[in-house]
Amino acid sequence: xxxxxxxxxxxxxxxxxxxxxxxxxxxxxxxxxxxxxxxxxxxxxxxxxxxxxxxxxxxxxxxxxxxxxxxxxxxxxxxxxxxxxxxxxxxxxxxxxxxxxxxxxxxxxxxxxxxxxxxxxxxxxxxxxxxxx
Amino acid sequence: xxxxxxxxxxxxxxxxxxxxxxxxxxxxxxxxxxxxxxxxxxxxxxxxxxxxxxxxxxxxxxxxxxxxxxxxxxxxxxxxxxxxxxxxxxxxxxxxxxxxxxxxxxxxxxxxxxxxxxxxxxxxxxxxxxxxxxxxxxxxxxxxxxxxxxxxxxxxxxxxxxxxxxxxxxxxxxxxxxxxxxxxxxxxxxxxxxxxxxxxxxxxxxxxxxxxxxxxxxxxxxxxxxxxxxxxxxxxxxxxxxxxxxxxxxxxxxxxxxxxxxxxxxxxxxxxxxxxx
Numbered sequence: 249x250x251x252x253x254x255x256x257x258x259x260x261x262x263x264x265x266x267x268x269x270x271x272x273x274x275x276x277x278x279x280x281x282x283x284x285x286x287x288x289x290x291x292x293x294x295x296x297x298x299x300x301x302x303x304x305x306x307x308x309x310x311x312x313x314x315x316x317x318x319x320x321x322x323x324x325x326x327x328x329x330x331x332x333x334x335x336x337x338x339x340x341x342x343x344x345x346x347x348x349x350x351x352x353x354x355x356x357x358x359x360x361x362x363x364x365x366x367x368x369x370x371x372x373x374x375x376x377x378x379x380x381x
Numbered sequence: 382x383x384x385x386x387x388x389x390x391x392x393x394x395x396x397x398x399x400x401x402x403x404x405x406x407x408x409x410x411x412x413x414x415x416x417x418x419x420x421x422x423x424x425x426x427x428x429x430x431x432x433x434x435x436x437x438x439x440x441x442x443x444x445x446x447x448x449x450x451x452x453x454x455x456x457x458x459x460x461x462x463x464x465x466x467x468x469x470x471x472x473x474x475x476x477x478x479x480x481x482x483x484x485x486x487x488x489x490x491x492x493x494x495x496x497x498x499x500x501x502x503x504x505x506x507x508x509x510x511x512x513x514x515x516x517x518x519x520x521x522x523x524x525x526x527x528x529x530x531x532x533x534x535x536x537x538x539x540x541x542x543x544x545x546x547x548x549x550x551x552x553x554x555x556x557x558x559x560x561x562x563x564x565x566x567x568x569x570x571x572x573x574x575x576x577x578x579x580x581x582x583x584x585x586x587x588x589x590x591x592x593x594x595x596x597x598x599x600x601x602x603x604x605x606x607x608x609x610x611x612x613x614x615x616x617x618x619x620x621x622x623x624x625x626x627x628x629x630x631x632x633x634x635x636x637x638x639x640x641x642x643x644x645x646x647x648x649x650x651x652x653x654x655x656x657x658x
Contacts, residue, residue: 262455262456263451265455266448266449266451266453266455267448267449269448269455270444270445270446270448270449271445271449273441273442273444273445273448273587274442274445276441277438277441277442277445277616280438281438281612281613281616284609284612284613285613287605287609288388288609288610288613291384291605291606291609292384292385292388295384295606296383296384296385297383297384297385298383298384299382299383299384300382300383300384300387300606301382302421302422302423302424302427302604302607303422303423303424304424305424305426305427305601306601307426307427307430307600307601307602307604308600308601309601310601310604312603312605313598313599313600313601314598314599315598328605328606329605331605331606331608331609332603332605334609335434335598335603335605335608335609335612336598338434338437338438338441338612339434339437339591339594339595339598340591341437341441341587341591342437342441342587342588342590342591343588343591345441345587345588346459346462346588349455349459360518360519361456361459364459364460364463365459367463368459368462368463368466368588371463371466371467371470371592372466372588372591372592372595374470375469375470375473375591375592375593375594375595375596376591376595376598377595378599379595379596379598379599379600
């Protein structure tokens with residue numbers, strides 16, 4: 249019995265897709281971690297001696313709560329925003345993986361899995377961009 | 382406490398969690414939230430945000446290797462991600478409505494279940510006739526065993542899907558990967574081979590966590606100066622654990638980690654019951 253995943257559907261076999269997905273995940277984590285480290289070094293150098301207390305939740309007043317605010321803050325050189333940008337890139341890594349999988353299923357003309365993957369991607373983008381649940 | 386000292390201590394604790402999680406195969410995410418809330422007095426919402434981010438980092442890192450080795454069943458992963466991401470968005474919506482004491486009790490119960498599962502023997506399933514949905518959804522696959530490909534048939538697809546919804550809700554509510562529940566769905570219900578269920582579970586954890594992390598970003602649960610030592614610590618610990626995996630005495634470590642999980646479970650149940658969190 250041949251593995252249904254080895255069958256070439258369109259241009260890509262499933263095993264070829266798996267190699268690309270693996271590389272993408274590796275690259276995403278690598279880039280996100282590098283950005284977090286740069287931001288963290290800056291935060292520690294500039295605010296390292298500031299007293300901290302995370303007992304009380306005050307997240308509503310945080311300026312780094314959307315992809316847009318975080319990106320512009322990071323471009324203006326704010327270190328906490330650079331950390332947060334790294335974290336947003338990390339959250340975006342599995343989202344990019346789903347988008348890539350969608351592309352692969354499109355290339356394979358696999359309608360059922362195009363629909364399922366598009367649904368997962370829509371749910372993820374809904375959370376990340378609109379932030380409602 | 383100053384930010385530098387706090388970050389150092391949190392990074393150290395997170396490193397230990399990531400290391401033990403990788404060596405025992407139970408995942409470090411499950412102990413990060415109790416550690417932050419019980420040991421460092423961090424607010425539960427900040428702890429959940431930081432933990433989810435570290436869960437994405439470790440699962441994506443590990444998934445990168447597993448996917449390329451051919452153990453992960455991408456179709457099973459995608460199909461069940463419909464359930465886990467839906468569950469995660471439901472969980473994120475509920476998170477703001479459920480009192481912290483109830484969340485602490487729920488956390489304690491999930492920790493106890495994890496400890497119990499960690500000593501349950503696992504047996505490989507026999508290849509049976511696949512569930513009709515498995516054939517329609519083309520979920521059946523094969524994986525490498527001793528150099529050749531062994532095919533397997535997927536069972537009880539609807540049950541697996543429903544358990545995955547629950548896994549998604551728990552992941553969002555508690556800030557964990559809920560790998561134990563995911564493996565329960567794939568190992569017990571769908572009867573996938575051990576290697577396939579663990580790696581496919583890991584493959585889905587990042588996507589599940591990303592669904593609720595996106596919502597929590599907007600709610601301010603992800604605090605950069607808390608999340609960076611947690612994420613870097615857990616990731617560093619998990620990578621170190623993966624490197625020394627072959628050389629460590631995992632049975633002894635498993636006992637140690639299970640003991641830690643039980644103690645944390647008791648503490649979470651106590652704090653939840655007395656409203657101390």
